[in-house]
Amino acid sequence: MRPALPPCLYRHHQRQKRRESMIMKTSSFTLGRRASFWVSAAVVAHTLWTSAAPAMTYPLYAAEWGLTPTVTTAIFAIYPIVVVMVLLGFGDLSDYIGRRTTMLLGLSGSLLGVLLFAIAPSILWVFIGRAFMGLGVGLSASPSAAAVVEFSAAGQSQRAGAVTTAAQALGLMCAALVGGGLIEYAPFPTRLNFWFLLFVLTAIFAATWFLPRHTSAEARGRWRPKAIVVPKGIRDIFSSATIAVTASYALGAVVLSLGAQIAHDLIGSSNSLINGATIALFAVVAGAATIPARRLASTTAILVGGTASAVAVALLALSAAEHALPIFIAAAATAGMGYSLLFSGGLNLLSANAPAHHRGGTLSALFLVAYLTQGIVALALGTIATARGLAFAIDIGAMAIAALSIAAVLLAFRIGKSLPSLQSSVGKSS
Template sequence: MTEVSKGLADANTAVPAAHERRGPGRYLPRSVGFVGITAAMVMILVAAGAPTPLFPMYEREWGFPSWMLTLAFGVYAIALLVAILVIGSLSDHIGRRPLVIGALAIDLVAMVVFLNASSIGWLIVARIIQGIATGAASSAMSAAVVELAPDRHKKLGALMTSMAPLAGLGIGALFAGILAQFVSDPASAVWLVLVVVMVLGTLFAVFIPETSTRKPGALASLTPRISVPSQVRALYFTSIPGVVGAFMTMTLFLGLVPVVLGAVFATASPALGGLAAFVAFGAGTVLTAATGRVRPHLLRIIGNSTMTIGAVIFVGSVAAEWLPLLWAAAVLSGIGIGATFAGSVRGLVPEVEAHERAGLFAAIYLTAYLAMGLSAIVAGLVVDSVGVTSMIVTFGIVLAVISLTGVVVSTGLPGRRKAAPAHRATHITPS
């Protein structure tokens, strides 16, 4: 397969072992490679979630305007999107191992830039580099995890690729938040730990066995192919509100909630900001793992409904300045993210031929990460003029309207007609 994110594969379909090139004693056993690459994939997402509770601390210390903080989040999503579109299929041509090594090395550079950053400009540079690394890693690592999984447990490999993105983002935010709560120089501590982790991950990747045979066309694969095959066009357009809502919800809990906690709830605790993201993405991870047999059409309805309710409750928590409501919103919103995106992709992907998947994945991710990046940037542009409370209430209302639109269109005839049976379900979760 040469789809944009090949390793985010069918969790219920066995993936045959790929050809493996290995010299005697040079590479690690497949089982060790499977565990190590799974851990490395989680750690790249942990690093991506780590800035969530730290950015408000940088804002207070350096005194830059709030819009620059959301810009730092937005450019990460745009850089990640560009990397997925350009590099997403490259490992099918040059092999998994070179791209995994390269992605980890690039993320190591990002961690070093974070560690030595002295201004918001350097934070933005670090986030751009991190976005490129995460996008480059997503397809190659996910494919390697599936292909290195034990032959009798290929579903385990696909399940790991499904759970790792949301789990990693949540763990990263919680890890950084807790460290920031109890360490005198939290930013340095977080980035130093992640520098060490990326060094170890890069060294480990040198010794993983290759699972993909090289083939020509590497340069041609760098040209993004964005297309929506005619047989899924109606379903794709009815899925757009849910995908946009899911990634705007990720923006909310990764990029905006830490700001809201300080401005609305008068708490500067970085642990709370990290915990909110952890609760949301933890709920999404559990939902993804538990709904492998649920029909995609039903998942989309459940996901959009819970995101709508979650957004309304979130707005209520801000209006009432009552923190317990925010935690309820986090749980429901996280369930919505997992259900909506999984339902959308599981419904779309099995309906197209293998050679059509690259363009389809590109179309899905184009919508998803533009929604994530642009919503963060727009929120940042208006926050200084209208204030944090008005900005976040408006964001929540827009999110609720988009998600409710997803409920309406998901109950329509195109969604029912194109709902894929559970046994063909494809597990994909966002990075």
């Protein structure tokens, strides 16, 4: 016979049982670790699909509403700007309320943004929809990346980074190919693309609902809005990882905000599917590059990725100057490799060294810098393209991205030499 509990312990035991009972009633079915891993990867994929979904419609908006490159790139840029605002205010939210809840909030924002694009009667609706897309991605980007790490098998953090990069590449590829195909061959070219994405996001939302409510990496205490803090012991690692991911996002800004316009205006390709396939090649190569990336050390991936990125922007500038589609295709493929290795290398470097209870907030800090730079690059290039022409804007963008890529290479080389001692100091401080 079990001994009677003291009254205070008995009441605590009963409260605990009631809480467990409520959890069972509100979550009659929960996904296992493997399924949760892939659902989290699907949420990662949605961030790039949602981001890139309007890319193929920018030339159509420009023709229908008489928009300048400044306006079309502003449509793109409002998204990373809102992402930055969300990360500043809610960057570590998932560390407290759970990855699942934060991802559901983010998917809700993305759903609303895509719906506004699907029914937009004017450019104002497009801007509002883009802002909601930024809200959705800002809330879900870091928790989904953290969830992929936390739901991966023990000792598989490198695989988690590769899967995250591949999921982003898949989302981008779907945005380019599905968007290009529907725009070129289906009715309602500025709308059907978004209705299809709305269906996909609804399915991802439904799957995310069944994720485990909390993970062991969740922080203690109640969440309050506060500044994102990077743990002191990993700040050198954070700097190297952030420059690498920022370089990849700046490269992505050129491909996503101006890629279709470059193909249409400078290369002379008027087929939306072909233009979309060229952008999709960027994504396909980015996804394929994750396979060898899994075998590379994080710093090595950044070294190779930074070099490929610098070569890619040089080819992009050359394709615009020569009006050559083959060179543009080569630039897109090389850019895909550079993007993939820079992003996965930076993400793996930071994820492997960030303390578990600070992982969501630390990744948010990384994404904050990357998205802010992406928005600035897109707006700046759009303004330059309007004032001086698209070809001149591409030349300026190529030089800026090459400089970022070289900085990423130099920092990775330095961190690679000092990483063992840095990891030792992190272990002692945590």
